[in-house]
Amino acid sequence: MNEAHHPQDPPLVDRQAILNARQHIATALHRTPIASSAFLSDRLGVRLSLKLELFQKTGSFKPRGVLNKLMHLSADERRKGVISLSAGNHAQAVSWAASRFGVASTLVMPQGSLQSKIDATRGYGGEVILTAENLLDTCLMIQRERDLTLIHPFDDPLVIAGQGTVGLEIIEDLPAVDVVVVGIGGGGLISGIATAIKTLNPYVKIIGVEPTGACAMSQSLEGGSPVHLNKVNTIADGLAAPFAGHHTLRHVQKYVDQVVTVDDREIAEAVKLIIERCKVIAEPAAAAGLAALLTDKIDLIPEQSILCVLSGGNLDIARLESLKTVR
């Protein structure tokens, strides 16, 4: 943890903001279960638990942050309609949540997104715009042209607070947890979880995991400011954010103990193990944490209680097949 603080740093989300978020979103969402895996526990020599956020509405944790943000928009902001950018899970969440509020939504998604994620996003009622150009630039251009309200996929205190409700559930349902492992895309999920847990129990270690082909947060931590990558290349589309946020970098600096990277082959192997042994569909982004554990990237103490957040399960069968050939 880096305690250095500059006057221009954005303020940290606090515990109360996360508790408030839960008040706002709890009735619309699932409190997801935590499962244990005897097989993986034996293999790793620890007590391994899995937070099954893949059972969340829309198939990932994303609606937690989106709903909290939508709750806080003004009537005028809602009336304009919302826009966001996403490779899939956040797009599905915005489309679903906006429809619940009767708000129009526009989702800018990269060409090549999983067809099942595109279909699901349209299915919830949102308009999908596919682009081969820079995703953020395209989104901001359309936002200005159409005068829409932007819902940032991660770099927003209200989104971070919503994702933090995952952390509340972890520490309430598994109070003796020693280490929590979370994948990092833009960093919204780990920022929220780390804040929720560290502000209650600073002895719990929080470890972030990035794909080697999209490690904006690792580079941002090294450089001390948010890095934008020219390109990303990973099967973990849910972790393929090409930049870290100002807010998320600050939370990771403050509350995350370590960030490690895993490659696509390691991720694919972890997906296979979760599917075959735990019987749940983890998308590659959700399996990154287990991949890091299986490849000894995280120092473990025998019999420790380790929890991996399985952040989403939006994976179509066609993609599953392609995982077999990842090298």
Added chain:
Amino acid sequence: MNEAHHPQDPPLVDRQAILNARQHIATALHRTPIASSAFLSDRLGVRLSLKLELFQKTGSFKPRGVLNKLMHLSADERRKGVISLSAGNHAQAVSWAASRFGVASTLVMPQGSLQSKIDATRGYGGEVILTAENLLDTCLMIQRERDLTLIHPFDDPLVIAGQGTVGLEIIEDLPAVDVVVVGIGGGGLISGIATAIKTLNPYVKIIGVEPTGACAMSQSLEGGSPVHLNKVNTIADGLAAPFAGHHTLRHVQKYVDQVVTVDDREIAEAVKLIIERCKVIAEPAAAAGLAALLTDKIDLIPEQSILCVLSGGNLDIARLESLKTVR
């Protein structure tokens, strides 16, 4: 339900036998969760619940019956070691349960069984014998040669009573259920579930589902006695038993309201939906019930509470891929 009863009919398992089974096996096994699916409920116009027996130890309901049987063996029967026949899930359960008791196990499996099921059976400690010959004949021959104790995969009152604990959990956790849909291989699971539920609430409908390529129970019901099929042909290896049992036929005659059939294409589509929408791994055998619902083979009353038993999740990624090409 056919109430005709002949003196030579085997006795029915009663409710107390199932309650006793639970006493014997509960501490070793999971009480599996029941999940709902908003997507599938909307699509079917009912309230659909899924009994997630795929999270059971060894990945299917099978250890319930096996453990109950093992508990009742004499010391001498255990000392000899046990043998059974199975395409996979029962083999895994026997191997796992026997190892817990320090009992040697031999499992006769058909050539062409899923490699992941063969590997898992060996991994739990049992000896696997693969055969291209008639499975039951081969098993009985080896049993006599080696003087082993047979654990029948379904046609045994203690096995049926063990599987019946699934029914106890259903009626306790979802007391307002209207219809329970269960796949039929040899009929052990549906016999136990139907007994547990009908003896408490005869108004709950129990529907069985067989693959068209392995419909021994349907034919046995028509003929009034257990039918042996010359060959079976279905992707649902967990339902590919080539014969119905004397005990199981009797229970199905007594307690099951209807048995319907589904083809492999319908099963494959249901597997895909469960994986993509419910985020759990259902093997084809487990998806047969949903397949019957999706293809209007079961008469539904709008807003009824329907429960499908997802009986197992032992499916390797290679098999998943092949499901796409089922026609």
